[in-house]
Amino acid sequence: MTEFATRALLPAGLRDILPPQAAHEADVVTRLMASFAAQGYERVKPPLIEFEESLLEGSGAAMSKHTFRVMDPVTQRMMGVRADMTPQVARIATTRLANARRPLRLSYAGQVLRVKGSQLRPERQFGQAGIELIGADSAAADAEVVILAAKALVDLGVGEVCVDLTLPSLVPEICSGLDEIDGLKDALDHKDVAAVAAVGGAIGPILCGLVEAAGPAVPALARLSAVPLSGNAAALRERLTAVVELVSSAAPELTLTIDPVEGRGFEYHTGPAFTIFARQSAAELGRGGRYQADGESAAGATLFMDTVLDVLPGPVAVRRIFLPFGTPFAEGQALRAEGWVTVAGLEKVADDRAESRRLACGHLLVAGGVIAA
Amino acid sequence: MTEFATRALLPAGLRDILPPQAAHEADVVTRLMASFAAQGYERVKPPLIEFEESLLEGSGAAMSKHTFRVMDPVTQRMMGVRADMTPQVARIATTRLANARRPLRLSYAGQVLRVKGSQLRPERQFGQAGIELIGADSAAADAEVVILAAKALVDLGVGEVCVDLTLPSLVPEICSGLDEIDGLKDALDHKDVAAVAAVGGAIGPILCGLVEAAGPAVPALARLSAVPLSGNAAALRERLTAVVELVSSAAPELTLTIDPVEGRGFEYHTGPAFTIFARQSAAELGRGGRYQADGESAAGATLFMDTVLDVLPGPVAVRRIFLPFGTPFAEGQALRAEGWVTVAGLEKVADDRAESRRLACGHLLVAGGVIAA
Numbered sequence: 001m002t003e004f005a006t007r008a009l010l011p012a013g014l015r016d017i018l019p020p021q022a023a024h025e026a027d028v029v030t031r032l033m034a035s036f037a038a039q040g041y042e043r044v045k046p047p048l049i050e051f052e053e054s055l056l057e058g059s060g061a062a063m064s065k066h067t068f069r070v071m072d073p074v075t076q077r078m079m080g081v082r083a084d085m086t087p088q089v090a091r092i093a094t095t096r097l098a099n100a101r102r103p104l105r106l107s108y109a110g111q112v113l114r115v116k117g118s119q120l121r122p123e124r125q126f127g128q129a130g131i132e133l134i135g136a137d138s139a140a141a142d143a144e145v146v147i148l149a150a151k152a153l154v155d156l157g158v159g160e161v162c163v164d165l166t167l168p169s170l171v172p173e174i175c176s177g178l179d180e181i182d183g184l185k186d187a188l189d190h191k192d193v194a195a196v197a198a199v200g201g202a203i204g205p206i207l208c209g210l211v212e213a214a215g216p217a218v219p220a221l222a223r224l225s226a227v228p229l230s231g232n233a234a235a236l237r238e239r240l241t242a243v244v245e246l247v248s249s250a251a252p253e254l255t256l257t258i259d260p261v262e263g264r265g266f267e268y269h270t271g272p273a274f275t276i277f278a279r280q281s282a283a284e285l286g287r288g289g290r291y292q293a294d295g296e297s298a299a300g301a302t303l304f305m306d307t308v309l310d311v312l313p314g315p316v317a318v319r320r321i322f323l324p325f326g327t328p329f330a331e332g333q334a335l336r337a338e339g340w341v342t343v344a345g346l347e348k349v350a351d352d353r354a355e356s357r358r359l360a361c362g363h364l365l366v367a368g369g370v371i372a373a
Numbered sequence: 374m375t376e377f378a379t380r381a382l383l384p385a386g387l388r389d390i391l392p393p394q395a396a397h398e399a400d401v402v403t404r405l406m407a408s409f410a411a412q413g414y415e416r417v418k419p420p421l422i423e424f425e426e427s428l429l430e431g432s433g434a435a436m437s438k439h440t441f442r443v444m445d446p447v448t449q450r451m452m453g454v455r456a457d458m459t460p461q462v463a464r465i466a467t468t469r470l471a472n473a474r475r476p477l478r479l480s481y482a483g484q485v486l487r488v489k490g491s492q493l494r495p496e497r498q499f500g501q502a503g504i505e506l507i508g509a510d511s512a513a514a515d516a517e518v519v520i521l522a523a524k525a526l527v528d529l530g531v532g533e534v535c536v537d538l539t540l541p542s543l544v545p546e547i548c549s550g551l552d553e554i555d556g557l558k559d560a561l562d563h564k565d566v567a568a569v570a571a572v573g574g575a576i577g578p579i580l581c582g583l584v585e586a587a588g589p590a591v592p593a594l595a596r597l598s599a600v601p602l603s604g605n606a607a608a609l610r611e612r613l614t615a616v617v618e619l620v621s622s623a624a625p626e627l628t629l630t631i632d633p634v635e636g637r638g639f640e641y642h643t644g645p646a647f648t649i650f651a652r653q654s655a656a657e658l659g660r661g662g663r664y665q666a667d668g669e670s671a672a673g674a675t676l677f678m679d680t681v682l683d684v685l686p687g688p689v690a691v692r693r694i695f696l697p698f699g700t701p702f703a704e705g706q707a708l709r710a711e712g713w714v715t716v717a718g719l720e721k722v723a724d725d726r727a728e729s730r731r732l733a734c735g736h737l738l739v740a741g742g743v744i745a746a
Contacts, residue, residue, distance in 0.1 A: 010423050011445050011452055016465050019415035026416060030403050038709045040693065040716035042392035043399060047498050048484055050383050070441045072384050073488055079384055092389050101732060103719060111421055115446055125420050140719045250702035320413065329623035336411045343413035346476060346513045359474060
């Protein structure tokens, strides 16, 4: 390899974001955070690294094998580089902000690092932006989080935003007290009704009913209502139904689907959970749901900046104007106040107009004012 | 230690930034980047980690002992977590953007991590925001970088911004070809004129003249002009004089000082370099100067977000309004469009006004409109 190629080489899954994408990404994050702030979500900023045991506690445990470790030379203890910000925000809520009023609304945005990329997400570094609503356990709280995350994407310009709602604790609830049923999880994961019926025994019909209650929210909820559920399982269904109603009413532009048996990636969730997609892409834009944060019920949503940016229109081109060498600073300042991006000439050139074009400026400043380059 | 205290504990030099400071920091970075963008600086975003050898190459070598290392499980090669973004931006300029038009104006903002804090900066994680102007070698280029970095701080509201300009390559230039002079560096670092005279031999008088040419820029430059310099040393003085003139003329509100023998922390600089302070604080807000980026002459400036935030007025309080349980989503949206931060009630309460106050909302929405809480 040449020296150039060696120096330019980055580890797989890591990349330099160049102009104009880097500014666009930052702008999108700023707009998302402004949406969250407008509904009372206050930003926190946890550190990039912290002690391994606090980073990987509770819901953070799922991230253990994705987490880079480094030794802290000060304490000789192991630290982890965060692979997910959600457990950090839950830690802040239940320690430093333990005495803050509830419900506590927090937002966050930052970079996370993962040891290896996955097939779905080859990137090993990407941005997260999200919200956590801690200490409120109601359909209104679940719905607020779904609406805020999904509508923030609509407001950014994501074409058709789809939310797939699920109840990851429903199947475990129905199966609780039963012996483990061989092959059931596989059959449910594959939505294989025949297999579920074959292995499900006494609860087979109920589980088949749940598998068949997947799809666009309104007809699927009608099918779900016909499944004979009781106790906690019925309460979960009631909660999901209420959330769908609240979300549809506040944000009719969202496409809602439900999939009551889907639990993959939601191992820690205790109530309604969801995944957000855009119609034009298979990639997840975000996910979230209800979980327990150290004894408090919480609902959160995380958006993934890499996939969000993929489905957004690109950045708008800026209006660049060339200021010939020697232009007084105040003249540039006046143009910038009008919204121009100024590009100053740093030495005298023979042809200012040609120089403007070379520097990708559509305009230049001359004695008479602004002219096209 | 209690379980609570253990979980809340972060490694020394790392911290959680809480509301409202975290949002304030993000807002300040956004405004700085907007200042840079308005003068044609386009943002790049290098990754948090990259291969050790590319991270620590050239001017990056100074960061070696501050850099956390992790093994890349994919390639089995060592990677470093960046301790400084400047070498990354120089790498991007000279590899991926090698064919982009010159002068190349780039900006960046992000977090850096350091293995240990220093006495001056105990933080092991802090934000950097900066600019690089690559491929232009003139007083106008030097001045553009100083003005942009310092005026961005003025525009943020930093009280009195001071820029201390130096010529780190001047003493090495004057001493080049001479045998190493014992004790000279120490005497110069201490600005000890008597000691410089005692050990300086034939060049003692010149060096004493340089030490005495420190202080407020105008009188110090007058003293500097009387020192007998020739060749490259005279050219460096001429460059510094031109930079001071350009900066004073464009930004008369800045306090300019010079210190032509100061070289500490500027080991890689080849022309004018500078440190930015606020009058009310001893901490550096930023630094920068001219250096060689892989064969190209470049000038850059980096601002340190921790010290910048310390000297800024705090965030402005937001106007929070409580929306009683059941308020239609569209009513909240209308209030947000008017600039309100809305805080939705998630369950029915007996006294909405008391609930508003409990949730730190100065106002609440009632049937008749907005009222004070």
